[in-house]
Amino acid sequence: MNWGKLKDDVWLVRxxxxxxxxxxxxxxxxxxxxxxxxxxxxxxxxxxxxxxFLCDLMQTEALNGVPAPVGSPLARFGMFAMLVGLVAFxxxxxxxxxxxxxxxxxxxxxxxxxxxxxxxxxxxxSGLWRLGHIIAVVAAFLPSLIATIAALVVCLRxxxxxxxxxxxxIVTLGAGAVxxxxxxxxxxxxxxxxxxxxxxxxxxxxxxxPLFQRVAxxxxxxxxxxxxxxxxxxxxxx
Numbered sequence: 513m514n515w516g517k518l519k520d521d522v523w524l525v526r527x528x529x530x531x532x533x534x535x536x537x538x539x540x541x542x543x544x545x546x547x548x549x550x551x552x553x554x555x556x557x558x559x560x561x562x563x564x565f566l567c568d569l570m571q572t573e574a575l576n577g578v579p580a581p582v583g584s585p586l587a588r589f590g591m592f593a594m595l596v597g598l599v600a601f602x603x604x605x606x607x608x609x610x611x612x613x614x615x616x617x618x619x620x621x622x623x624x625x626x627x628x629x630x631x632x633x634x635x636x637x638s639g640l641w642r643l644g645h646i647i648a649v650v651a652a653f654l655p656s657l658i659a660t661i662a663a664l665v666v667c668l669r670x671x672x673x674x675x676x677x678x679x680x681x682i683v684t685l686g687a688g689a690v691x692x693x694x695x696x697x698x699x700x701x702x703x704x705x706x707x708x709x710x711x712x713x714x715x716x717x718x719x720x721x722p723l724f725q726r727v728a729x730x731x732x733x734x735x736x737x738x739x740x741x742x743x744x745x746x747x748x749x750x
Contacts, residue, residue: 521607521747524600525740531597532736538590542569542583549575552718562723566591567649571639588634595627601736604743605663608670615665622659626652646699653692660685667739672746677738684731691724 546559546569554575556563569587574580602623606616632648664681667673698718 521604521743524604524607525743527600528597528604528736528740531593531595531600532733532740534593535590535597536733538586538593539566539569542580542587542590545580545583545586547574547576547578547580549577551575560722561726563719565722565725566729567633567638567645570634570637572637573639591634592631595630597736598732599624599627601739602659602663604739605666607743608666608673613666615662619659619662619666622655622662626656626659629655650696650699653695657689657692660688673742674738677735677742680731680735680738684728684735687724687731688728691721691728694721694724 543559546564548555548557548559550556550560550563550568551565552563554577556576559569566587568575569580570584570591572580572584602619606612606620609616612620629648630652633645633652636644636648638645660681664678664685667678667681698721
């Protein structure tokens with residue numbers, strides 16, 4: 513990619529829009545082709561929006577043991593495309609304030625770091641190296657959280673930003689933060705001796721992870737789309 517093009521609003525919209533569209537298309541097909549299985553029920557048939565993680569679709573072998581020769585590469589490519597699109601998304605948000613504010617610069621910088629680190633997630637899948645996958649997810653989550661907070665700050669105070677954009681940002685941050693910290697707690701609690709004694713509590717935490725991930729994903733897809741539409745609208749008004 514020619515990173516110099518990220519200074520051009522037209523290219524920002526094109527890159528962000530292409531990344532989001534590719535992600536949706538690839539994951540729609542990967543979901544339709546997913547053989548089946550979840551971490552709680554390996555024998556489950558097909559894909560579950562509330563039980564399967566996005567990362568499940570990236571594995572070359574589904575959780576029920578059946579190969580996924582088409583869905584797996586599509587899901588990985590879709591994630592790569594989304595991460596590239598999110599770089600353009602954070603730049604667009606930063607440009608809501610002129611000159612670019614400190615929050616805007618943080619959103620751009622932390623967002624770029626998060627997207628670069630996030631590239632390891634579809635490369636190092638759970639089926640390939642589970643510990644490495646967990647590390648990749650956690651490493652990408654922390655700068656992503658910072659970038660999302662900073663981007664939301666810009667959206668909340670920048671003039672002319674619609675309530676839809678702000679609402680999408682709030683949903684993304686809320687669901688993403690809950691999912692990320694629950695994920696951290698789930699994998700760190702055994703090491704720290706913080707495992708809840710109640711089986712119901714443990715099941716509630718684990719069952720919430722895929723659900724909050726889907727809400728956060730829907731939020732960032734909507735947020736990125738609305739921001740690009742806002743940029744297009746601003747360009748037409750000039």
